[in-house]
Amino acid sequence: MTKPALDEVLRRLDTAARQARQPLPRLLAVSKTQSGEAVAELARAGQQAFGENYVQEAVAKRARLQALGLALEWHLIGHLQTNKAREAADAFDWVQTVDRLRVVEALTRHRDPARGALQVLIQVNVDDEASKHGCRPEEVDALADAIAVHPVLQLRGLMVIPTPHPDPEARRPAFRRTRELFEALRAGHTGIDTLSMGMSDDADIAIAEGATMVRIGTALFGRRESRA
């Protein structure tokens, strides 16, 4: 089941990238609510990077997969509360949802330098007035400077979740705005190479607007039972 789904998603990304004359983006498989078995199946088919929304769920899944001999790359893509920062700094290789100074400080305090630098993205909120998650565009610079002074954190770029809208095309301006912020960030900092945007229903649009990483759940695993 999953291997053909993976092939189909990779084909779709390849087609979108060719049509937009953009480099092929990296695929992050969003495995929230999925079983360890489903993750293992996809990992054995060659998928390396997995995204989780909840720290607890990721801790358990990572241990499970490690016990199966599968050392994978885990990304936090859900909102991070500072009281979960210690566990998150240990369970994840990437945190894509850094959006305020307190999170930068908490991750810095808890990341074991022996594990190597935690890779981080700044989550920016470019268009969603209703959401409390993600920093405002004008806050990106200050956050990037704060991350840059900590060797245990390596800033890699930006992540965005546009306002939910039934028509994916309506999210294009948010992707475009985030790309502009990404280019500005890249001009001022070294090591910036990741623009995380696009999900199952809008990956093609995000790729056309310059995504270097897309986060795909439903198209790989099928519909989730619960909404998460």
Ligand SMILES: *Cc1c(COP(=O)(O)O)cnc(C)c1O
């Ligand atoms: C669930 C989720 C995804 C994946 O969404 P699909 O529509 O299932 O592909 C991507 N990014 C974030 C932040 C998510 O929470």
